[in-house]
Amino acid sequence: MVPTMKITETSIRDAYRIHPELHPDRRGRFHEAFRAGELSAAIGYPFVVGQANYSVSVKNTLRGIHGTTLPPGQAKLVTCVRGAVMDVAVDLRVGSPTFGAYEVTYQDEDSGVAVYLADGLGHAFLALTDDACMNYLCSEEYVPGTMIMVDPLDPDIGIPWNLTDPPVMSDKDAGGLSLKDAASSGLLPTYDECLAHYAALRAASPS
Numbered sequence: 001m002v003p004t005m006k007i008t009e010t011s012i013r014d015a016y017r018i019h020p021e022l023h024p025d026r027r028g029r030f031h032e033a034f035r036a037g038e039l040s041a042a043i044g045y046p047f048v049v050g051q052a053n054y055s056v057s058v059k060n061t062l063r064g065i066h067g068t069t070l071p072p073g074q075a076k077l078v079t080c081v082r083g084a085v086m087d088v089a090v091d092l093r094v095g096s097p098t099f100g101a102y103e104v105t106y107q108d109e110d111s112g113v114a115v116y117l118a119d120g121l122g123h124a125f126l127a128l129t130d131d132a133c134m135n136y137l138c139s140e141e142y143v144p145g146t147m148i149m150v151d152p153l154d155p156d157i158g159i160p161w162n163l164t165d166p167p168v169m170s171d172k173d174a175g176g177l178s179l180k181d182a183a184s185s186g187l188l189p190t191y192d193e194c195l196a197h198y199a200a201l202r203a204a205s206p207s
Helices: 037-042 179-184 193-204
Strands: 005-009 016-021 022-024 027-030 051-057 060-069 076-083 084-091 102-108 114-117 123-125 132-138 148-149
Touching: 005 037, 005 114, 005 179, 060 179, 076 084, 076 123, 084 114, 084 132, 102 114, 114 123
Parallel strands: none
Antiparallel strands: 005 016, 016 114, 022 027, 051 132, 060 123, 060 148, 076 114, 076 132, 084 102, 084 123
């Protein structure tokens, strides 16, 4: 099978950057944004979509850092389908070699670049344009009470948002816990728990 996209692991284990192959012609452009087989081969287990979400944000909106308790977990494939964003993956797995580390990916509607985040990783983004629309393909349906919200402005994480004005944030995001407090509260999954979860997904996949 000829690859239709380039999938590379980032500096954070289990977070992947996806560059699709673009096909422009006189009508416009076409690209395959997601192939289950190619992504599943890269991550080592099937990525099954349980829910699809969209968000639309005004410029300078800051969303995140959002994670999900394990169980149930919720892996995500996130893509900017209109406008442009600064997208950030954050390792929220306690005990991980890269715990608290982040990886920045600039996404926009022209590139089609996407990011896959395994269970246990946090996600945040800053809208760089008005009407920025993000698509989220999630491995699990949302379960109320399982979302983890970590302060995206936490200096211990140190994400370089390069803000010139106060960001537009929800009350919940503005009240997010520091990484240290989230870890001490027991909300965050451990690295060992996440590795066991990934292994179970591999074991359950068809040979």
